[in-house]
Amino acid sequence: MITKMNHVSIFVLNQDSAYDFYVNKLGFKVHTDAAMGPGMRWLTVCPPGQPELEITLMAIDEGMMFKGEAAAQMRDLVKKGTFGFGVFECDDLKATYEELKAKGVEFKKPPTKEFYGYEALFLDDSGNWFSLGERSKTTS
Numbered sequence: 001m002i003t004k005m006n007h008v009s010i011f012v013l014n015q016d017s018a019y020d021f022y023v024n025k026l027g028f029k030v031h032t033d034a035a036m037g038p039g040m041r042w043l044t045v046c047p048p049g050q051p052e053l054e055i056t057l058m059a060i061d062e063g064m065m066f067k068g069e070a071a072a073q074m075r076d077l078v079k080k081g082t083f084g085f086g087v088f089e090c091d092d093l094k095a096t097y098e099e100l101k102a103k104g105v106e107f108k109k110p111p112t113k114e115f116y117g118y119e120a121l122f123l124d125d126s127g128n129w130f131s132l133g134e135r136s137k138t139t140s
Helices: 015-025 070-079 093-102
Strands: 007-012 027-034 039-044 054-059 085-089 106-114 117-123 129-135
Touching: 007 015, 007 070, 015 027, 015 039, 015 054, 054 085, 093 117, 093 129
Parallel strands: 007 054, 085 129
Antiparallel strands: 027 039, 039 054, 106 117, 117 129
């Protein structure tokens, strides 16, 4: 029986730039940054409140995973914002939105009230887009 997921991948155009974005702008922690053979790098980061989930910042390079034109096609999909997607949570969306905007994070949608809580949409430095949400507070 599967009990949990511990790694998920986000395809990035440049691992150095992605490192800077996820660590210095979003505030994630580096879990692993190691060489994996010639020209390959295993780079994982974790949200500060979820160290058991490693997000692999996976370079889109021709090689083991991508053959022939597949790497160029994948890079194009990521650049266009048509491939990557994820949902992150925070405790105070308005404050987090202002903090990330001040660090240069590009938002496609400001904090907006939705049926499930508040949400803003942002892009990483590769073109992947993410929802940033604050759950509605329930009363007891």
